Amino acid sequence: MIINSNDKISTKQATASVTAMIIGAGILTMTRSTGKEVGTPDIWMSVILGGMLALTLGFVHVKLSQRFPGETFFQYSHAICGKFIGTIINLAMIALFILLAGFEARVLAELVRSFLLYSTPLEVLIISFLWVGAYLVAGGLNPLVRIFELFSIVMVLILTGILILGLQHFDINNLRPVLSEGIMPVIKGVKSTFLSYLGYEILLFITGFMKEPQKAMKAMFIGVSIPIFYYIGIAVIVTGVLTLEETLTLTWPTATFVNSIDYPGGFIENFQIFFIIAWVLAIYTTFSGALYIASMGIGQIIKKKTSDFICFLMPVIFLVSMIPDNQARVFEMGDLMGNLWLVVAGIIPLIMLVVAVIRKKGSVKKANE
């Protein structure tokens, strides 16, 4: 077989991977979950702060990865923390990604049940989705990042479309008063917006495969900034169109907002169904990315080929996705996951970077380039 030079990931693809991983199920419910924490129409400020947090953590991740060129997180965690603690961290990481994959699959199934197929069992929806994801992931990293590249453009186009069309009912008064209760509620909301930013960690794992790893920082900044931009847009417009009070009562505020738009021509009714169908793409990218990283992690711990573990992971992810027994529990699980994530993918890499710098592990020269 011929091996092409483009089997390594380009900077553009890395950027698209970050964007595609971040944009997922979160955007559908972000306004409600953050709105509950904040309690004022200043949701968008929390979104910005959450984005800043994601950028900072992303910065740490890239710095860390660049010290170990050609290696993934699962490999260099041993070098930094030693075999035992490294393995524990790796397992925690894998568990988180399994959790993320299960969560995404479940949210999708709930979404489909709410809008498309009212009586199809969740199991059928989830299993069919798992199979489609596993098919892609079995092909390895390259097809995956290509799908990221392709679908991230579709997502960005859809989001741009609904943001522009949504302006017609936009009422700036719904966003007022600004900071009526001070800055504290905004900061309280950051934690819950953070859930929507999950996925930027993919750079911990793919920097090693990049053609130009020194550009990983650029990929991270652009890749995270695109979702920040659209999240702010969605937060502003959804609260501006639906008002905060209504948003809090809706399960899927973004979908409801999409339905409120008058489409030119108006041939198709119930336009939100189209949005939801298109959003399967967004959830699919996040899901398959998480599945890939989890299987890669297990593969690298046991030192076997990555694709062999997909079949093993599928039932695990399925069981995880079936843990919550109703829709409210699903979102509780999401909040819990956000907290765990902050620890495992936020604080631990930071500590690891500090340790790596102190113990002078990895190539410092590469990192400074």
Next chain:
Amino acid sequence: MFEWLRHRSKPTKKYRTTEIDEEHIMPIKGRLLANLDIIREYIGNSSDVVIRLLRPKDNEVMAAVVYIDGLADGQMIQNNIIRPVLQNFPPKKENLNASELLEKVKDSVLTIRDLKEVDTLNECLKEALSGNTVLLLDNCRRALILVTPGWKVRIPEEPISEPTVRGPRDGFSENLQDNLVTLRRRIKDPNLTIIKMELGRRSKTDTAIIFIKDIADPKIVDEVRDRLSRIDADSIIAAGHVEQYIEDDFLSLFPQIQYTERPDKVAANLMEGRVAILVDNTPFASIVPVTFSMFLQATEDNYDRWIYTSLIRSIRYIAVLLSLFLPAFYVALISYHFGMIPTKLAIFIAAAREGIPFPALIEAFLMEFTLEILREASLRLPKSIGQAVGIVGGLVIGEAATRAGIVSPEMVIIVSLTAISSFSVPQYALGVSMRILRFAIMLAAGVLGLYGVMLSFIMITSHLVKLKSFGVDYMSPIAPMQPKDWKDYIIKAPANMLKNRPASINTLNTKRENQRKGRG
């Protein structure tokens, strides 16, 4: 998955310069009659094998010619071989030994254009079977192969499968040599390289790999040569046969090799750095590597003006989407998401479907299936009867089925729109894969509604993104993204903007235009 199915036979020999019996090489013996006996043993049973013993008048040395009647040109053999040998043979008094005699005959007796010397009977047999004539001398351990092919050839006519409005009217014929000539006439570049191979242990089919030396990626050429030489089959009857052996993924529904009847198309593809494979006796050239977009580009796209071509191409892409997803979409809307249809239309559809006994999925399957049968039936029938099938089909599908209340008129519209869309795909091979996929997507829509349609879309995209054709990504230039190539993808930029060859294929020389300094 399926690794065990993908096992290919290991490479054996690079070239098969072959023999009737591969291990057993038979040198030419001293005695002429012994040689003729061996030849008779192998091919003498056939009535068209001619073995003619010659006794020149001034010499006692015996000679023999062996050829196949009909394959070799009889007139030519009589005038340029048999007559000179009988009349002008070196006389006995010159006292030449056997090999000198052969030299003499070769240099000054035969009036034949092209010949060569061989020293095994295996080669003699092979050449005789290829339409050449073997000249054997007594006591001589070498033989002369005289090139005398002379079978009847079909005159190249306009390609039936790929008609054009503006393009050249000639197509390939069954003769490999003629096909190579048409290509040479189009590309007078000394770098146009032709490598010949023989495929098939028994059929010994001549196969040519054609590429332009300083454009095509040597890696791709080597890969093609390697895969061809790995074919270990008894016989290669046609190019389609070769394609099945060398394609990348035989489990895929999508064609990974493009075939064409048009020399101009092959020439254009060679210029983009691709490699063509021509098999003797097949009026089709196979082109590798291919990308998905190639199947949606017609030859004529290069001859028409760019605005028109861009429009037509985008229509083709829409047609592909329609022919894949339209029936499934309709089924999903009718059976799960009736609320999505605008109210006025929904009332109409509901009224029309009132008496229909089947659910939408069954209805769609029924109609699509009928259509497939009709298509298959009219394909194999002679043209005059084919039209009758069309009329019957049109009546059955269009009128009777609706009147009888088996299908709704909306379904007729959907099915015919789908059929028309699938006809607008310029390459038949892609149309076939779309037909199969359409049924799968319809099934998914029947089970999971629009969600199923979306999942199948994702599945197909994932598959296409994984697929490669001879190391080139099938979905390029959109995955991986290569915006440089978008000028000649869904739209086609004006000709003077297409200065580079496609970047999705590695080429040694990327510039198409403006290579000379001081121009433009």
